[in-house]
Structure formats: structure tokens, C-alpha cells
Amino acid sequence: MIWLNQILQGTLLGGYYALIACGLSFMYSVMRIINLAHGSLAVAAAYALFVLSDTYELNPFVALVIVLPVMALVGVALQRLVLERAKRGGTLVPVLATFGLAIVLDNALFQLFGADTRSLAPYIDELSYASWQIGDGLFVGELAVMTFATAVVMLGGLQLILSRTQVGRAIRATSEDPDTVGLIGIDGRRINAIAAAIAMVTVGIAGFFLALRATFDPYAGAPQLIFAFEAAVIGGAGSLWGTLVGGIVLGVAQSIGAQISSQGFLIGGHAVFLAVLLVRLSGPLGTLTAIRLVFRRSRK
């Protein structure tokens, strides 16, 4: 029963990892950039939400409505000021530039807010601890279920945008060939700015749930980036629904690791990530790729 509970809680935790990973995965699949400031930007959004809730006494959900458009603008600024120029410098420069940006953000947050850990949990009343009983001794937190549901809705929404809308088609075309799309009347720069804005909105939502479900501090960005990256890679970088699978695998591995040893939470996650990497890379047709191919064939 303990193990069943750990798997259940791990699965729900995976919803949060899918949330934080989806922006990273989206940006990678569209722009071929791994944004190392990803986690720090989520933490910055969490601080913005905290200030609105704490100082201006807004309901966190109202605060989110204010923060998300701001995050979209942050995305446009990030694309125009940093990523666009970095991309022109080759494959190394985006990694180095976004890493520099992450250091600036983390330390600026420390300068502004100090070392204290914060949380939005005190501002959402009983939602932070309320739970439903779903079986004998099995409880699921309402917030955890809400996080998971948000992840599913957000991934589905992104999928719909990419496959059904004009903007989504333009984004996919631009990611295929950013130079040629100009010939068919698509402004690649504008499309990339929109994609970055979408990615940052998902980062804002991830920052919201980070702040609701736990505490955060100015240097929480690096672990968030690592979790996001692990979920994205386990699920297959660039695949949106894979991200959800990756998040769940990571969450379950951490929960089971935590059950085995007090240090096991992080070790379990990292170990599964490296194991997946080893298996995936162990041949031209790694196990997971093979499973996915079989799955794809059976759907046709």
C-alpha cells in the first residue's frame, strides 16, 4: 500500500514536472535552443506572484492573470534581445548566454528578496492541504490533482495551437526552416517571438504551481531547470505528450527513491534520467525509440 501510494503521489508530482518541462521542450522543438535561464524565469514569475499576493493582497489566481501577459512580454524581450542574437553566434553561444542570464536573474532575486524561502500556500486557504480520499488509506491532494489537470490541459492546448491554428502551422514551418518560410510570406522573427511568448506563459504557469505547492528561494531556478530537463529528455526532447510521460517517470522515481532512503528523492530522479539516457543512446534504435515506433505503427 505504501508503494502504491508512492506511485500515485509520484504520478501527480509528475504533473508539475510536465508543467515546468513543457516550456523548455517547446522552445527546444521550435527554436532548437535550450534555455538555461528557464528555471530562473519560473522562479522570477513565482516572486512576482508572491509580491502581488503579499504586498498588494491580491488572490493568487488574480495575480496569475496579471503575471501571464507580463511573462509573454518577457518572452518577446528574451527572444529579441538575447536568443535571436545568440542563435546567430552558432550552437555554443545560446547555451553560454542563457547561463549568464540565469546567474544574473538568480542573484538579482537574492538581492531583491534575500535568502528567505517563500510560498503562496498561505494565500490559498485550505486548497494547500485539502485532499480527497480515494481508497483505503489513499489520499490525493486537491492541489496536486489540479496541477496534474493543468498540465494535461496545457499540453493539449499547445498541441491544438500547433496543429490547428494558423500561428501554430507558421511556428512549425519556421522550426523546420527559418530561412525558407520568408518566401511564403511568414515573418520568421515575429513567429519566433510569438513562440517565445507562448513558452514564457507556460513558464509563468509553472512558477505559479511551484509557489503554490512548495517553498522557493532565489536559487531555486537551477533545480527547476534540471527537473524540467530530465522530464523533457526522459519523455523524448521536443515531444509534448512525451513530456507528460517523462514528468510522471521522474516523479515516480523520486517518490520511490524517497521511500527507500531520506536522500533517495533526488538520487532516484537523477539515476532514472541517466539510465534512460544510457538505454536511449545505447544503439541506433534504443529501447524507448523502439517502443515509440511500435506504438506509432499500431495507431495507424
Place this chain on the structure above:
Amino acid sequence: MTPTGASPIAVSALDARSITRWTLASRIAVAVALPLVVAIAFGPAYLSANVIDKLTTLFIYILLAVTWNALAGYGGLISIGQQGFFGLGAYATVRLADAGLTPYPALFVGAGLIALFAYLISFPMLRLRNGELGIGLWVLAELMHLIVNLDSLVQGETGTSLIALNAFSIEARRAYTYWAALGAVAGLIILLFILLRGPVGTAIQAIRDNEEAAASVGVRVKSTRRLIFVVASLGAALAGALWLASATTFQPKAYFGVQWTAYMIFMVLVGGLGTFEGAIVGAVIFFLIEAWFGAFGVWYLIGLGTTALVFALFVPKGLWGLISSKFDLQLLPLGYRVALPSLGRSNR
């Protein structure tokens, strides 16, 4: 920087047999560097304790900068996980000293063992590319940190210290650590100089610029990459072991922190990514900035991050890149120079 450039100018110059590697500046630089190293080696005889400690720190920074530059600047392999090898180098020294090995040989044996570990993990890890490789190695470093924390000798984040160093007097310890650092940095620089100047250097830069094209002309992509990765990890492990020798305490958090890689990136970006001299210049600049502004704490770190960001975006060749292209200066003869008799100027 290839020996036989594709342009007609280079080919005609080749016919005139006017490709050189040494210039007047590089002859003078090397002629000055050798006696300088000898003079530095006798440092403990005439320098104050404070200067010796400072120089030891500088040597460690140069070691980090030069090896990270070889990895990223020459090899095109970005690692955000070199702190893992840094921490493991220190940990291996603690373990070997605990097993009874004299501390100073333990530094080098420990770093050697970590280089062996780097060789083994390079097989899966080096299949990753760019940002994926960077964060993949970061995750590996985090995992190593957590596993080292489990060791009862280390006692989690409480840490331990290199007690065996108490066998030496403070003066002897200072001088030995200084010589060990100088020996390590000089040895690594010479090793990298020989490697990067020779066929490996040409091969690794060809791989960095175009992997498929390099493979198509017979460059052994995987083994060349692996060699550079192992040498760079050896450098990081040596740096960690030396840092332990000068600090004596081993607290895992201080060694496995990602700030070490941030420092390496800063040094190499500001000095000049992909130039041998640039990495050394960057290490000296970082050393001075830390001495002057380190007391500013968080603002200092914000400044470092901003500078790295600005250099990455606007001055990708770093300060040395600016200087060497403006004055056509190269102090270490790593590349090839094509002299054009009609123009009198040379072209790197």
C-alpha cells in the same frame, strides 16, 4: 587555421613554401615564459606567504580556464558539469589520504582516477550535443554530489578535512601546495599545447566546425572528442584536489557547486573562447576582479553574469580575440600563418 586552406591565396602561398608557425612575438613570448616559470618556481624562497597563497589560487583558476577552453573553445563541447570532476578530485584525495597515502601524491593519483572515471562516462555522455551535453553533465555532477554525501567519511554536507596535511608545518604545506599547483598548471598547459598544436588540435577544431565533414576526411571524431574531454576533466579534478590542499576542508556543497563552471565560463568568455592565450588572460582578469570586487557579494555575482552575457552576445571572441585580430598578435604558436610576400602582411 587549417594547414592547407581552400582559398587560392593559401594554395599559392603554399607553393611559395611560406607557411610559418612561429612569429617574432611568439618567439619572444616563449623565450620570456620559460625563465619566468623558473623564477616563479623559486617563489617560496623570496615571496611573502600571502602572495604565495594568492598565486596558488591564480594557478588553479588558470588550470580551470585552460581546460574548459580546450573543451568548449577547441572541442565545441559545452559542459556545465565540470564542478562534478572538481568535487570528485577533492573527494578522491580525501579518500586516498584516509587510506594512508601521503597527501601530495594523493592529489595526483586521485585526479588520475577521476580522469579514468571521465573516460568511462564519456561513452554515453558524449553522444549528447550542445545544451543537452551541458545539462546532462550537470545532472551527473549533482548525482556525484549526492552520492559523495552518502559516504560516512564525508558526513553529508558537514564535510571533513584533509587531516593528513597536519603532518606538515604550515610553511612546508604552503610551499608544497604552491609547487603542486604550479606543476599541475604547467604540466596541463604543456600537454594541451602539444595536443592542440599537433594533429589532435587540427582534428578537434575540424570536428567543432563541421562534424560530418571532418569524419568524411578521416578524422576520428569519437576518440578525438574523448581525449579532449578526459584531459579537461583531469584538469578540473586536479584543480579540485589542489583547492582542497589549500583550503584543507572538504564541504561537498563548496566543491560540487555550479558556480565553478560559471567561473570557468566567465574566464574563457572574457579572455577569448578558443584561443589559448585568451583563457590565461581570462583567468588573470577573473582573479583580479575577484580580489577587487569579491567583497561586494551578490552584486559581484550579478556583475559576473552580466559580463558573461554581454561577452557571449557582443564580443564572442573575448578580449584576446580583439587584441590578436587588431595587432595580429599570437604569443603561443598554435596555428598556422600564411605569409604573402607581395602584401608583407600575414594571415592567420
